[in-house]
Amino acid sequence: MRREAARLLFALSLNELNKLDVAGVDMGGSSSGGGGGGANPATAEVANDLVALARSDDPSCACNAVGALANLSENDATHERLLGWGASFLSELALENAPTPDEGGGGGAANKEDANGGSPGEMVEGGDGQPATEGMRSMEVGLVREVTRCLANLAGNYATHEKLLDGGAADALVGSLKREDAVTARFAALGLANLAGQVGGIVSTLHFGYKLFVPGTSVGGQSFKPCSYSWALTPWLFCRGASNCRLFASP
Amino acid sequence: MDPTKQKTHKRIPQVLAALCNLSLSGCIGQDPARFLKAVDVGNLVSFLCSADVTYRLFGAVTLGNIASDVSLQAPIVRGGALTPLITIANAADLETQRCIAYSLCNLSANPARRGAIISEGGLPSLISLACSDHPVDQRAALATLRAIAADPDHRRAVVEAGALEAFSLGARYASHGVGVSACPSPPPPPLPPKT
Numbered sequence: 001m002r003r004e005a006a007r008l009l010f011a012l013s014l015n016e017l018n019k020l021d022v023a024g025v026d027m028g029g030s031s032s033g034g035g036g037g038g039a040n041p042a043t044a045e046v047a048n049d050l051v052a053l054a055r056s057d058d059p060s061c062a063c064n065a066v067g068a069l070a071n072l073s074e075n076d077a078t079h080e081r082l083l084g085w086g087a088s089f090l091s092e093l094a095l096e097n098a099p100t101p102d103e104g105g106g107g108g109a110a111n112k113e114d115a116n117g118g119s120p121g122e123m124v125e126g127g128d129g130q131p132a133t134e135g136m137r138s139m140e141v142g143l144v145r146e147v148t149r150c151l152a153n154l155a156g157n158y159a160t161h162e163k164l165l166d167g168g169a170a171d172a173l174v175g176s177l178k179r180e181d182a183v184t185a186r187f188a189a190l191g192l193a194n195l196a197g198q199v200g201g202i203v204s205t206l207h208f209g210y211k212l213f214v215p216g217t218s219v220g221g222q223s224f225k226p227c228s229y230s231w232a233l234t235p236w237l238f239c240r241g242a243s244n245c246r247l248f249a250s251p
Numbered sequence: 252m253d254p255t256k257q258k259t260h261k262r263i264p265q266v267l268a269a270l271c272n273l274s275l276s277g278c279i280g281q282d283p284a285r286f287l288k289a290v291d292v293g294n295l296v297s298f299l300c301s302a303d304v305t306y307r308l309f310g311a312v313t314l315g316n317i318a319s320d321v322s323l324q325a326p327i328v329r330g331g332a333l334t335p336l337i338t339i340a341n342a343a344d345l346e347t348q349r350c351i352a353y354s355l356c357n358l359s360a361n362p363a364r365r366g367a368i369i370s371e372g373g374l375p376s377l378i379s380l381a382c383s384d385h386p387v388d389q390r391a392a393l394a395t396l397r398a399i400a401a402d403p404d405h406r407r408a409v410v411e412a413g414a415l416e417a418f419s420l421g422a423r424y425a426s427h428g429v430g431v432s433a434c435p436s437p438p439p440p441p442l443p444p445k446t
Contacts, residue, residue, distance in 0.1 A: 001386060004393040005421030008414065011400035018410045046415050049422035 006053045006064035010120070013071035022046055022068070023078035047085050055089065059139035066093065067120045067146040073153035079160050082150075088167030094147045095172050120146055145184045148176040152191030161195060170195060292330025300335050307343055311336075311350035318357035328364065333371060340376045349388065352380035356395040365399050374399075374412035381417035386424065393421050 012018045020026070024047065053065035069090070072078045120142040151169050154160050164170075169191070176188035292314075299310030314332055317323050327333075340351040355373045359365050368374075377399075381392035396414055399405050 001390050001393070001421050001424040004390055004397060005418050005424075008393055008397040008400060008421070009418050011397055012406050012410055012414060012418075014403065015406035015410070017407055021410055022415065045419050049419045053422050 002053060002056065002061050003058065003064070005049075006056075006061045006068070009050060009053075010064045010068045010071065013068040016075060019072045019075045019078055022050070023072050023075075023081040025077050025081060047081070051085050051089070054093070059143060062093075063120050063139055063143045063146060066090070066143060066150065070146045070150035070153065073150045076157045079154055079157045082154065083160055083163045090147050090150055091168035091172035094144055094151065094176055095168065141179075141181050141184070144176060144179060145181060145187065148173065148184050148187040148191065151176075152187045152194065155191040155194035158197075164195070292327055292332055296330065296332050296335050299332070299339055304344060304347070307339060308347045308350065311339070311343070311347045311354065315350045315354040315357065318354045321357075321360060324358055324361060324364075328358070328367075333358070333367060333373075337368070337371045337373045337376065340373075348376065348379065349383070352376040352388075352392065356380070356391050359395050359399060362398075362402070365402065365405060369399070369405055369408050374408060378413045378417055381414075382420055389417075389421060389424070393417065 009022070013022055024044065050065055050068060053061050054069060056062045056065065069082065073082055151164070151173055154164055155169065155173075173188045173191045173195070176184050177192065179185050179188070290313075295310050295314055295317075297310075298306045299314065301307055301310070314327060314336065318327055336351050336354055340348050343351065355368055355376055359368055359377075377392050377395055380388050381396060383389055383392075396409055396417065400409050400414075
């Protein structure tokens, strides 16, 4: 039942107007519930239920719920509400699934998603003899991907940087950067780039990711050439799409 | 047998009851074309639109069960059952509403038909089913709404119909399974001392 509910909300959250409704943002752009004043009871309930599903022990449930949050985060009007719900748990989710040094980057299997907003949390089932563990690994990859996508989108808003960094987003993004899944790593790179795009955030970002960004610093014996920050200073880079990594700069 | 040709109205409820039982027992599936030919969707729709609550319920149950067979859905829609189903759902008793909602769930299995169901106003029935107290009904309706929401053109309409409430109810569902555990066998009694 909860899986169906999570899948439903993931699909509904792909619509731009629905994003505002789910997040409790009125059409004027101000938040009308949850983290701010004048709470709307209906949308506050949806928020609580969505966060509860995202924290679920069921991987499919959590994956779809986090995917829905990531969809909401594509619209910056929802960011204040998302962070009001306690988005620091997203960082915790990413860090919980971070690979150990022995495991490397974790599973690399891409999730199967259809063109019409197929949910990221579909189990890869074994009609062809595929073992159940492959499905679970794919689910973990999907979950971390969606968490990273959400954090990267939230990082595209300068107003959220302080809360994100306080919630451990930089640590989580650096962890995601090390994943074998190329899409997750790309989302993480974008998120870190967004964080570094604000002057005040560079120091914090460098504190966590100095081995990656400071020119000349060796990582694993390799030296990095000085990187150009021109691309990193472009704000409002959003990670869109559940199945591919299309980037859109807001107008 | 055409129920509308019965000379006495007293037989009509019995005929309808027989139709319902046939549909429930799966007899329709054995020879669906013959069943539809004998019954005629138009007659079922006329009973669905009847002022009599019993007739309406029987009509809804039979149409719903016929619609559970994907191969029989086209004749139902061609017979003009869709609009009456949705219209009656707004003014019927709870059980009839439930049967009609299940009919819409079955008819929504065809993606080409979902737009018509939405434009005719079928979403409130599905939302009501998704907000019911029965977990099986809830899950069936949530799955149907999810299938409808797969089409980008329908997502906004689904939310405007009240799907967020259905989502919340489904998200909070807690299954209360009954655990069964075997009592451990008692230890064997001590052997009596040998005399």
